[in-house]
Amino acid sequence: MVDLAKFGSFHVGGRPVRVAGQPTRRIFFADAVPDFEYDPNGDFVIEQAYVQYFVPSRPVMQTPLVLLHGGGLTGAMWETTPDGRPGWLNHLLAWGFTTYVVDNVERGRAGWCSLDGEWDGQPLIRSGQEAWTLFRFGAEDGYGTRTPFDGQRFPTDSFDAFMRGFVPRWTTTGEASHAAFQDVVRRVGPCVVICHSQGGGFGCRAAEALPDLVRGLVAIEPSGLFDGRPSPVSLGGKPVLLMLGDYTDAYPVWQELAGIIRATAADLEAAGASTTLMAAPDDGLAGHSHMPMMDRGSDRVAARLKDWLLDHKAAGCFD
């Protein structure tokens, strides 16, 4: 049950592109529509972000949350879980947090650039096999039978439903994604950024670039963090929560990333940030995958996030 004072959406950021001098071409539509002469020339806007926002009627705090997805996913990842349970977005709104959900550049309702010559490289879409291992659901040879790691909390019986949420991504749109995400933060105003996986890199740079606006930073299973060491100037005193699930020893890439996350927590602490590392096997994250917002027990992890937010509100870190 959610009681909203306001909800809506906007697109923000991006840049205008003018295409000229291209030949027109005849287009056939499969539907019962006349053929038409398609003119590829004209004005376009590319590299914008889409944001859907929800303002509860009785906000538990004034500072809104900004949720940023990981790689190959969209803002839908915060909604209903693959096995049909309420998502973190439901919990956050029920608890009274004003929440902005982002589809960043190239993802979901942000759209993507199909104009020739604008984006380098090819779009990639994640296979089931890659997700199974990269998201630490089970061993590589357990994919075929969907045999998860012992104690795994991800609902692997709904793996196919999860795969339907994958969307293509580029590897070359990083700077455009940084720019659009920072445009989102400027539009929202003072906020707490909650980012996942690849989104960690965008959230961290926004926290450094817009220190007056990013009042707190939550990086869940970040695959990207700071370029180099976190800056003591911008992050001193700012609360940061890093969250890391289980099974990180199972794959070399996660051994490396877990090391970076732990080292970053230590660096942040040294820089004067109020840093919390919630990581398996401690902190109730045992059995959790790369997707704690979808795992069984996702509500308990969300409740830990809520407590962290309200504790830091009570401590005056944000209103």
Add this chain to the structure above:
Amino acid sequence: MVDLAKFGSFHVGGRPVRVAGQPTRRIFFADAVPDFEYDPNGDFVIEQAYVQYFVPSRPVMQTPLVLLHGGGLTGAMWETTPDGRPGWLNHLLAWGFTTYVVDNVERGRAGWCSLDGEWDGQPLIRSGQEAWTLFRFGAEDGYGTRTPFDGQRFPTDSFDAFMRGFVPRWTTTGEASHAAFQDVVRRVGPCVVICHSQGGGFGCRAAEALPDLVRGLVAIEPSGLFDGRPSPVSLGGKPVLLMLGDYTDAYPVWQELAGIIRATAADLEAAGASTTLMAAPDDGLAGHSHMPMMDRGSDRVAARLKDWLLDHKAAGCFD
């Protein structure tokens, strides 16, 4: 102010694809992430739809509405207008309609297929110039100065914000889009389909293919309708609302489409469907563009839709 008993989302439909025998390739990520060996082989699901749903606490009718976007747009088109006013989605929920908002195949959070060899043709993105004329905001030579038609209700001073909502579309995914949209309807159950522009074709075929599930059909400015003449068997007795804005004489394509819409209304009436044609200059649609859900006065048009729905509910057409 919206009081929701439930909200969430799901992906539905689509088909599995297995890629095999492709060479791996080394991928560079711009962010501070190690290079990795990308394996394009594996399992994928393509051609699914995404649906976000909202169930008000005090529903005004049991039968839900299913909203389907037009070409080159996503479900975001039903949300906040480009100039920041509440969208039709806000009005419908405030009035108590249970509402399912679709991103169909290739659009928004449904994702799209970047796998080689699956989809024919090239994705197209609509230019500002094409939207200006095709959506009947003004004369072709008024684009540069953003000079709209006299009496135009589209907020042309927010045209750039509108352009940020455009996403690429294919011309060759029609059958996949029909299939996924019908999967949406099967999942939702008995419903009233409200479709816009290109969505008209998908809505009409769903009404014919799933006569027990599509209890009513609203086609707003449809660019596609029935393949051939509407079937008396499937649509007899079923309420249909066709909506058509102003300035249709300004462009040949709209002269033709307006003729088809009016002829279809007559055919439906003859087939025994309870047909309503709301069209400019009558019915309060004077000054409205191809996007009545975004025009100034969009709330008045939504209120006409509400009245039509509640009248047909009262007449027993749906619960």
